[in-house]
Amino acid sequence: MLAETGIPTKENLASIMPPDERLAQGPVAIAECFQNIPCDPCYHSCKQGAIQEFQDINDRPQIDFNKCNGCGSCMSRCPGLAIFVVDATYGDNEALVKIPYEFLPIPEVGEIVTAINRAGQPVADAKIIKVQNTKVQDRTAIIWLAVPKEYMMEVRHFKVKEVR
Amino acid sequence: MRQIEIAIVGGGPAGLAAALNASKLGARVILIDRNDYLGGQLIKQTHRFFGSKQQRASERGIDIALELAREVMSNEHIEVLTKATALGYYEDGVLLVEQAGKIIAIKPERVIIATGGAEKTLLFPNNDLPGVYGAGAVQTLVNVYGVKPGQRVLMVGAGNIGVIVSYQLLQAGVEVAAIIEAAPRIGAYWVHAAKVVRAGVPIYTRHTILRAIGEREVKGAVIAQLDENWQPIPGTERELAVDVICLSVGLTPLTELLWQAGCQMTFVPELGGNVPLRNEQLETSVPGIYVAGDVGGIEEASAAMMEGALAGLNAAASLGYTCDTLIDDRQNVLQQLAGLRSGPVGEKIRKGLAQCSL
Numbered sequence: 001m002l003a004e005t006g007i008p009t010k011e012n013l014a015s016i017m018p019p020d021e022r023l024a025q026g027p028v029a030i031a032e033c034f035q036n037i038p039c040d041p042c043y044h045s046c047k048q049g050a051i052q053e054f055q056d057i058n059d060r061p062q063i064d065f066n067k068c069n070g071c072g073s074c075m076s077r078c079p080g081l082a083i084f085v086v087d088a089t090y091g092d093n094e095a096l097v098k099i100p101y102e103f104l105p106i107p108e109v110g111e112i113v114t115a116i117n118r119a120g121q122p123v124a125d126a127k128i129i130k131v132q133n134t135k136v137q138d139r140t141a142i143i144w145l146a147v148p149k150e151y152m153m154e155v156r157h158f159k160v161k162e163v164r
Numbered sequence: 165m166r167q168i169e170i171a172i173v174g175g176g177p178a179g180l181a182a183a184l185n186a187s188k189l190g191a192r193v194i195l196i197d198r199n200d201y202l203g204g205q206l207i208k209q210t211h212r213f214f215g216s217k218q219q220r221a222s223e224r225g226i227d228i229a230l231e232l233a234r235e236v237m238s239n240e241h242i243e244v245l246t247k248a249t250a251l252g253y254y255e256d257g258v259l260l261v262e263q264a265g266k267i268i269a270i271k272p273e274r275v276i277i278a279t280g281g282a283e284k285t286l287l288f289p290n291n292d293l294p295g296v297y298g299a300g301a302v303q304t305l306v307n308v309y310g311v312k313p314g315q316r317v318l319m320v321g322a323g324n325i326g327v328i329v330s331y332q333l334l335q336a337g338v339e340v341a342a343i344i345e346a347a348p349r350i351g352a353y354w355v356h357a358a359k360v361v362r363a364g365v366p367i368y369t370r371h372t373i374l375r376a377i378g379e380r381e382v383k384g385a386v387i388a389q390l391d392e393n394w395q396p397i398p399g400t401e402r403e404l405a406v407d408v409i410c411l412s413v414g415l416t417p418l419t420e421l422l423w424q425a426g427c428q429m430t431f432v433p434e435l436g437g438n439v440p441l442r443n444e445q446l447e448t449s450v451p452g453i454y455v456a457g458d459v460g461g462i463e464e465a466s467a468a469m470m471e472g473a474l475a476g477l478n479a480a481a482s483l484g485y486t487c488d489t490l491i492d493d494r495q496n497v498l499q500q501l502a503g504l505r506s507g508p509v510g511e512k513i514r515k516g517l518a519q520c521s522l
């Protein structure tokens with residue numbers, strides 16, 4: 001259970017996943033935020049109005065997947081680093097997973113890294129497609145990983161293979 | 165003897181906000197902190213904060229500290245004394261402060277105590293070995309002085325501080341072998357927990373440390389699982405090779421000055437220990453002495469800032485200062501505080517505060 005291990009369960013995840021039809025249309029945000037905590041920057045950061053207004057600051061984010069265009073603006077504002085963007089349409093065998101990342105070194109485009117799941121276990125190799133690290137993001141980089149499609153709902157972190 | 169309208173002890177978020185708000189109304193303030201920098205705990209908080217936009221959520225503590233400190237330093241109404249320790253508060257209303265080996269006696273008309281909290285420790289064999297640290301100390305080493313405390317750390321306590329300090333250790337390139345927690349549930353926000361777990365740090369709830377291993381320094385730790393009655397289960401002992409044991413088992417309010425001043429105190433476990441009784445104005449049972457932030461109950465920086473603002477406004481208003489928006493400003497702060505403390509995670513704080521109001 002999440003409160004005992006820090007790892008969201010299948011049930012936790014099932015409750016927040018976008019439907020397959022939406023995934024088939026392109027990038028979409030997934031907020032893996034399962035606890036009612038006093039926090040709402042994700043709502044304020046979405047210019048598309050895709051995150052429902054919070055009635056109470058303790059509300060959990062509810063994403064309207066039809067309004068979300070997967071832009072990722074919400075990702076670097078979330079203090080919990082709990083929002084990811086998944087693009088299932090990236091390739092025939094590969095999907096794109098965008099990950100908020102605050103470790104050094106920041107990998108380079110083209111680099112192969114080890115993709116890691118929510119339990120901290122390596123699951124596959126992944127390729128760095130893009131690194132977004134602008135001033136607005138304020139030291140929370142967003143790293144785009146191409147991963148084998150079957151792992152797109154598992155990969156939520158990565159490790160660089162060796163320190164340069 | 166120095167005369168001043170308001171003396172504030174503690175330059176953390178509470179003290180800084182108090183100084184800014186009191187001076188906004190026109191009061192003259194002295195702000196005293198024993199560190200050589202302002203910002204208190206905030207100076208070590210490199211992570212983004214939770215909360216709402218109004219309380220600067222999503223900003224990093226360190227940036228909030230720098231900005232508040234700059235504002236305070238450039239404010240003509242505020243005199244800042246750093247490397248200055250408030251040693252005592254006496255019956256005649258004199259505050260004694262030590263700075264650079266000299267004693268300064270200050271006679272303020274109002275005092276705001278914003279001294280924050282101190283770390284609690286834990287009893288186990290060998291807990292006096294070098295390598296056993298408090299989480300706050302580790303955070304100071306890593307984030308203020310840029311020093312690695314060791315190579316491989318066992319973190320004891322899975323509250324927000326234990327989990328965030330683990331994250332910051334990983335960012336500094338230090339390995340974290342595990343986070344152990346005696347309670348059956350993780351106390352930290354689960355999003356924080358999730359991010360250290362996926363970075364490779366296991367969290368073991370219902371676990372405790374039995375002893376530290378080593379002769380002259382920490383070489384390892386023995387941990388064990390706990391049963392329903394919080395007793396170690398024989399046969400579950402495990403040895404971890406670590407050179408640092410980091411204790412993150414809570415904070416307790418730093419209340420010496422309040423005791424000295426004769427403020428009525430009460431023990432409230434939900435708030436971390438003995439805390440002063442206070443009214444809605446944040447004034448203690450001793451007229452003219454106000455409290456704000458962790459010294460009134462261990463909470464959060466956002467709440468500390470709000471309380472500081474409130475204490476600053478009230479202390480200045482009690483001296484006769486005012487402005488057109490005073491009533492609204494106060495109301496606004498009270499509303500934000502209520503919002504912060506509203507949800508399920510605020511329940512403990514609400515329960516605690518209910519026990520110490522005057």
Ligand SMILES: Cc1cc2nc3c(=O)[nH]c(=O)nc-3n(C[C@H](O)[C@H](O)[C@H](O)COP(=O)(O)OP(=O)(O)OC[C@H]3O[C@@H](n4cnc5c(N)ncnc54)[C@H](O)[C@@H]3O)c2cc1C
Nearest residue numbers: 174176177178198204205250279280457458464465466468
């Ligand atoms: C690891 C960690 C993570 C945290 N994360 C968050 C978070 O995500 N969001 C959040 O809102 N809050 C967070 N906090 C909590 C927040 O930092 C504290 O609640 C807040 O700093 C309390 O503010 P304060 O002004 O009451 O006390 P402090 O920040 O502790 O400041 C008190 C100051 O008083 C000074 N002082 C004490 N005694 C004396 C004396 N006798 N004479 C002179 N000076 C004295 C001290 O030197 C210190 O500078 C975190 C805290 C820690 C440790």
Ligand code: SF4
Nearest residue numbers: 046068069071072074
């Ligand atoms: S990805 Fe963009 S559109 Fe989607 S929720 Fe986040 S900010 Fe809004």
Ligand code: SF4
Nearest residue numbers: 033039041042078080
């Ligand atoms: S900003 Fe992140 S942690 Fe905060 S409510 Fe939104 S998703 Fe949850």
